Amino acid sequence: AAGVIQSPRHLIKEKRETATLKCYPIPRHDTVYWYQQGPGQDPQFLISFYEKMQSDKGSIPDRFSAQQFSDYHSELNMSSLELGDSALYFCASSLRGEQYFGPGTRLTVT
Amino acid sequence: AQSVTQLDSQVPVFEEAPVELRCNYSSSVSVYLFWYVQYPNQGLQLLLKYLSGSTLVKGINGFEAEFNKSQTSFHLRKPSVHISDTAEYFCAVYTGTASKLTFGTGTRLQVTL
Numbered sequence: 001a002a003g004v005i006q007s008p009r010h011l012i013k014e015k016r017e018t019a020t021l022k023c024y025p026i027p028r029h030d031t032v033y034w035y036q037q038g039p040g041q042d043p044q045f046l047i048s049f050y051e052k053m054q055s056d057k058g059s060i061p062d063r064f065s066a067q068q069f070s071d072y073h074s075e076l077n078m079s080s081l082e083l084g085d086s087a088l089y090f091c092a093s094s095l096r097g098e099q100y101f102g103p104g105t106r107l108t109v110t
Numbered sequence: 111a112q113s114v115t116q117l118d119s120q121v122p123v124f125e126e127a128p129v130e131l132r133c134n135y136s137s138s139v140s141v142y143l144f145w146y147v148q149y150p151n152q153g154l155q156l157l158l159k160y161l162s163g164s165t166l167v168k169g170i171n172g173f174e175a176e177f178n179k180s181q182t183s184f185h186l187r188k189p190s191v192h193i194s195d196t197a198e199y200f201c202a203v204y205t206g207t208a209s210k211l212t213f214g215t216g217t218r219l220q221v222t223l
Contacts, residue, residue: 033210042200042213043154056210090153092211098161099204099211101146101154 002026004093004102012108013081021076021105025093031055032074033099034066035090043090049074081109112137112203116214123221125193131186131217133175133201142204143184144211145175149197157199160184171195196221 005024013019025032031050035043036059045058049068060066063081068074078085086109092099115134123129135141145157158169165177175186184201201214 035211042215043211045210045212048210058210092154098142098156098159099144100156103153 006102019078023074023091029093031094033092037088114214120218135203144202146200
């Protein structure tokens with residue numbers, strides 16, 4: 001069965017640079033979520049989209065923005081990167097509440 | 111607001127022994143409950159879920175969990191663990207009003223010979 005796809009899987013950036021993470025949800029899923037998992041921490045909700053509209057917002061910094069496109073894929077844009085942004089970023093998609101997670105993008109900021 | 115508490119940050123257990131990982135939640139509305147497993151350097155894999163119906167749910171890899179509304183708990187159990195069960199386990203709660211998953215802080219299950 002098709003799963004959630006995230007790209008890239010690994011990304012290394014320097015401080016103050018910009019990064020774009022992509023997420024391709026499971027076909028026919030109507031909601032996309034973004035989570036950030038710092039080292040040794042639980043995943044923290046960033047933002048979600050339902051039918052291409054932002055549906056909820058969590059602890060997402062103002063330096064980050066996200067959108068969902070007409071083909072339902074989503075992108076998380078991160079600007080002015082800081083060392084503390086180094087984390088695993090998960091995308092999840094869902095239909096009626098049950099979320100399926102992608103493998104994550106590991107972002108390292110140096 | 112909803113919240114999830116996993117009281118045990120680490121649970122060491124010998125192989126073939128039973129294990130219970132505890133999870134308690136709080137919410138003012140009806141919830142869906144999930145357990146996810148995360149192996150080292152990997153993503154989150156759904157172990158099992160409670161949406162409605164029978165309070166005893168069975169998941170993959172021989173795990174099961176019981177939803178107890180009166181105690182607001184959703185403890186995860188396995189009668190006999192294997193070395194390969196060593197991983198981080200996250201309990202999570204979802205409500206339609208919040209439209210997101212709220213995770214507990216995780217329990218590290220360490221299985222040894």
